């Protein structure tokens with residue numbers, strides 16, 4: 001089936017395709033924010049990113065995914081990608097030469113400013129500020145490790161930044177990549193339905209979010225704070241700010257200290 005391009009300036013925008021089919025080996029949407037993923041498990045993408053707001057935005061061409069299957073760059077008949085650690089010990093390490101070939105391919109296809117990142121528990125922890133920085137770039141190249149990780153030389157050679165999802169160890173970088181892409185893509189223009197929702201939510205103003213309520217007005221004997229039903233928007237804004245401050249102060253003294261004294 002041939003599908004006509006939807007808009008000018010792009011090679012094609014095919015709204016009828018499912019998110020999985022939108023992943024191609026070649027840049028498709030000129031100018032769309034691009035997540036390049038180097039992984040042994042390309043079939044894990046878009047995964048949950050194909051659902052809801054991020055999935056809709058993927059279909060709408062507001063961002064795109066390019067996966068690079070490490071197995072394609074493997075060595076010999078068995079397409080080996082890993083080997084035993086120098087110095088001995090448990091597990092396997094992804095080979096520098098195999099990673100190099102995939103990284104060179106991805107970077108050749110990269111356009112504009114695209115940080116090159118290795119998902120790794122040794123990196124600084126990903127946070128909202130990093131998501132905002134990434135949303136301001138043309139995309140990211142994310143290298144997902146597996147087993148014991150990657151040969152250190154490849155990190156030095158390409159000047160790869162390490163970024164962690166948190167202080168725990170995953171079996172691979174794919175879930176971390178999806179979490180970071182999700183947090184970034186929702187900040188791109190037009191991805192969230194209501195443009196205000198990214199401004200008001202947790203972290204964006206340095207505070208955690210105030211409590212939220214919806215119908216029914218009374219549930220299991222619990223009511224909704226009167227002020228939220230008052231229709232007085234100034235009072236509602238004041239209450240929300242005070243609640244955001246209270247919750248931040250109680251739960252995150254670190255964020256509270258930064259909020260009171262930025263920098």
Ligand code: SAH
Pocket residue numbers: 118119120121122143144145146147148149150163164165166167168169170171172173174176
């Ligand atoms: N031996 C390594 C852990 C390897 S875990 C160590 O002790 O540091 C296998 C892969 O999972 C890693 O190469 C990395 O890409 C990914 N990974 C594990 N934990 C992660 C985390 N907290 N954040 C991001 N990626 C992680």
